[in-house]
Amino acid sequence: MSAEPSSETSSDQPAATVTGSSFDSTAQFVAWVRGAAPYIHAFRGKTFVVGFGGEVAGGELAQSLAYDCNLLAALGIRLVLVHGARPQIDAEMARRGLEPRFHNGLRVTDPASLECVKSAMAVTRVEVEALLSQGLPNTPMAGSYMRVTGGNFITARPFGVVDGIDYQYTGAVRKIIAEEINADLDQQNVVLITPLGVSPAGEIFNLCMEEVAEAVAVAVKAEKLIYLCDAPGLLDEEGKLIEAVTADQAQRQFDAGEGLTEDLHLYLPYAIRAVRKGVSRAHLIDRDKDGGLLLEFFTHAGVGTVVSRDALFRLREASIDDVAALVSLISPMESDGTLVRRGRELLEQEIERFTVVEHDGMLVGCAALYPFSEDNAAELACLAVVPEYRRAGLGDQLLRRIERRARTQRLERLFVLTTRTAHWFRERGFSEIGPEALPQQKRELYNLQRRSKVFVKAL
Numbered sequence: 001m002s003a004e005p006s007s008e009t010s011s012d013q014p015a016a017t018v019t020g021s022s023f024d025s026t027a028q029f030v031a032w033v034r035g036a037a038p039y040i041h042a043f044r045g046k047t048f049v050v051g052f053g054g055e056v057a058g059g060e061l062a063q064s065l066a067y068d069c070n071l072l073a074a075l076g077i078r079l080v081l082v083h084g085a086r087p088q089i090d091a092e093m094a095r096r097g098l099e100p101r102f103h104n105g106l107r108v109t110d111p112a113s114l115e116c117v118k119s120a121m122a123v124t125r126v127e128v129e130a131l132l133s134q135g136l137p138n139t140p141m142a143g144s145y146m147r148v149t150g151g152n153f154i155t156a157r158p159f160g161v162v163d164g165i166d167y168q169y170t171g172a173v174r175k176i177i178a179e180e181i182n183a184d185l186d187q188q189n190v191v192l193i194t195p196l197g198v199s200p201a202g203e204i205f206n207l208c209m210e211e212v213a214e215a216v217a218v219a220v221k222a223e224k225l226i227y228l229c230d231a232p233g234l235l236d237e238e239g240k241l242i243e244a245v246t247a248d249q250a251q252r253q254f255d256a257g258e259g260l261t262e263d264l265h266l267y268l269p270y271a272i273r274a275v276r277k278g279v280s281r282a283h284l285i286d287r288d289k290d291g292g293l294l295l296e297f298f299t300h301a302g303v304g305t306v307v308s309r310d311a312l313f314r315l316r317e318a319s320i321d322d323v324a325a326l327v328s329l330i331s332p333m334e335s336d337g338t339l340v341r342r343g344r345e346l347l348e349q350e351i352e353r354f355t356v357v358e359h360d361g362m363l364v365g366c367a368a369l370y371p372f373s374e375d376n377a378a379e380l381a382c383l384a385v386v387p388e389y390r391r392a393g394l395g396d397q398l399l400r401r402i403e404r405r406a407r408t409q410r411l412e413r414l415f416v417l418t419t420r421t422a423h424w425f426r427e428r429g430f431s432e433i434g435p436e437a438l439p440q441q442k443r444e445l446y447n448l449q450r451r452s453k454v455f456v457k458a459l
Contacts, residue, residue, distance in 0.1 A: 036298040038362060043297065044076035046223035047185060051213030053084035053263070056228050056287045057124050065228075066131035067140040068293045069190065074144065078185040080216055082193045083128050084209030088120035089113075105266060106159070109169040109206040117169075117206045118196070125150075125194045132190065149189040153177045154212065156197025156205040171197050171205025173212060176219035185220075214270035218277045225274045226296075228287035229263035233305030242305050243392070244312045247272045263287075268307075275309045282307040300364075300388035313394065315401050318354035318366070323347050325363040326354065330384050338420055339382060340447075354382070355401050357394050364389050367398040369405050375439035377413040377456075378406045399428060407459055414459055417452040430455035 050069070056062060073079050089107070090100050093116045101108040109117060132148050134141050156171040174197070184191050193216060195207040210227065217225035234242040234253060245253070254260065254268050264284065271282035285292040285304035295303040306312065318326065326347055333339040347354075350368065357365040365385040371378045380402050385394045406414055415438065416425055422432070433456050435446050446452075 032299075035300065039298050040075055042361065043223070045078065047078040047080065047220055048072065048224045048226060049080045049082065049213055049217040049220070049222045050226045050228070050293070051082045051084075051209055051267075052228040052287065053209060054087045054089075054120075054124060055230075057083050057085065057128055058088060059287070061288065061290055062128075062131055064290050065293075066128075066134070068291060069132065070141045070144055070146055072293065072297075073146060073188075073190055080181065080185070080191045080193065080220065080222070081128070082195065082209055082213040082216060083124060084195060085117075085120045085124040088124050089117050092116040092120045103163065103165045103167075106167065106208065107170055107206060108165060108167050111169065114169040114204065114206060118204065121194050121196055125192065128192060132192070147187075147189045148192050149184045150192050150194065151177075151180060151184075152198060153181055153191075153193060153216075154195075154197040154207065156199055156203075156207060158199070158203075158205065169203070169205055171199075171207050173197065173207060173215040174199075176215050178216075178219035181216065181220050208266075210267050210270045214274045217274050217279045217282075221278065223280050224297075225271065225279050225282045226293070227263070227267040227271060227282070227284055228292070229261070229267055229284055230287060231261045231264055231284070232286045232289070232303070233284045234264065234268075235259040243302060244306050244308065246311055247275050247307060247309050250307050271307045275307055280308070300386065312359055313364075313392070313397070314358045315355060315397060316358070318351050318356045320348065320351055322354070322356055322363060323351060326351075326356070326366055329363055329366060329386065330382060333384055339384065340450075342382075355398060355405070357385075357398060359389065365394045365398055367402050369402050371406070371409055371411060372439040372441060373409070373411070375413075376411055377415060377439050378409070378411045379442060380414055380416045383416075395424070396428070403459060412459055413456055415454060415456040417446075417454055419450060419452050422453050422455065425455045425457075428457075430457045 052065070056065060069079060069081065093100055093113065096112070096116060098112055098116065100113070107113070129148050132146050135144055153176060154173060155175040155177070157174040159167040159170045159172050161167070181191055193212060195209045195212040197205045197207050199205065213225060213227070232241050234245060234250065236242055237258070250268060250272050254272070260268065267284065271284065274282050283296055283304050283306050285296050289295070289303055292303055323344060327344055330339055334341040353368045353370060355367050355369070356363050367383040368381045369378055370381055380399070383395065383398055403414060415433070416430065418425065433454050435443060435454055437456070438446065438454060
């Protein structure tokens with residue numbers, strides 16, 4: 001009646017992935033599309049705010065970004081795009097013989113600089129609109145028509161004098177006219193916002209793209225705020241990508257100044273502030289990663305760093321509503337013999353024994369506890385984690401959760417049966433025993449043909 005655990009290291013097979021511009025095989029193509037389906041359903045009707053600098057707008061991948069935005073819109077995602085133009089402004093100032101001035105990473109905009117800002121912003125906006133308006137038959141945008149809109153959605157105020165520096169026509173966001181943006185989104189328009197704001201007195205102010213994107217995301221209650229930046233995302237001390245981080249953890253890393261590029265130093269505080277103000281997720285994605293938006297949102301692993309107010313993974317006890325997801329989760333491991341096969345009816349009967357782990361509302365791991373109270377022992381069974389998350393520590397979290405459940409029932413030993421993951425359990429304090437040491441009821445059900453190894457751990 002038991003199922004054997006599939007630990008985090010039980011499989012070396014990667015998920016279906018995109019290689020270049022083609023799929024490795026037809027089977028992987030089908031698997032990728034099917035794997036993306038839950039995300040397509042989850043994101044339809046949700047609002048994404050994408051902020052990107054002038055390096056992206058004028059870069060080699062600007063065309064690809066337009067293609068991906070078109071696809072997101074076609075899938076029913078409400079898109080707000082906020083573009084920057086810092087390199088374009090600097091180039092315009094150089095053309096006019098002017099020297100850019102910055103203080104604490106923020107441009108000081110005098111009257112002459114403001115003229116360059118207006119010129120560069122206008123040209124950049126037109127170029128982005130042109131990219132979004134294509135529809136040639138031999139492109140991914142064939143047959144589409146993206147209605148791109150904009151307007152005076154931002155009321156601005158002067159940034160003022162800081163450290164004795166008068167920022168003049170550099171401004172800050174005073175108010176976002178969210179109802180007008182939402183009205184455009186309701187009509188299936190893509191809203192393109194240029195970071196210029198007007199004061200009630202009619203003055204024009206140069207605004208930070210990153211601040212505008214954050215303010216818009218908060219105002220329209222966006223599901224996601226995305227920044228395309230000059231790094232794969234946040235990196236740990238070993239230079240490895242941090243796939244997910246809470247706002248508090250991100251704040252500590254920012255305060256320590258660890259591994260922050262120029263863009264991350266600018267964008268991270270706004271990403272943190274956005275999730276603390278109600279935006280569900282903020283994402284930091286490499287601007288040089290072709291298809292980064294699609295890979296981040298429609299694959300399990302993603303490619304950037306996601307910032308959330310709370311931890312993305314949530315452990316809880318299973319309910320009857322989880323049965324279908326559990327069947328889908330464990331069936332591949334039953335097919336390859338890693339887990340003992342169990343039917344849907346049995347899962348329904350034993351659902352209260354399961355602990356599950358969710359990621360963004362999807363079940364990505366499970367484990368079950370079968371007590372043998374008369375022997376003061378319990379079996380850990382059906383420990384399974386989907387391949388994409390087997391290096392995220394979920395197996396350890398599930399094990400600790402099962403151990404706590406066993407201790408609350410005053411059980412003294414936890415045993416497992418496994419054919420493929422003996423080393424994983426040894427590394428976590430389990431010792432091998434013979435089948436004859438199993439509780440009698442379990443011993444009678446032991447499958448001699450599988451020759452499973454038995455491990456036990458004192459609680």
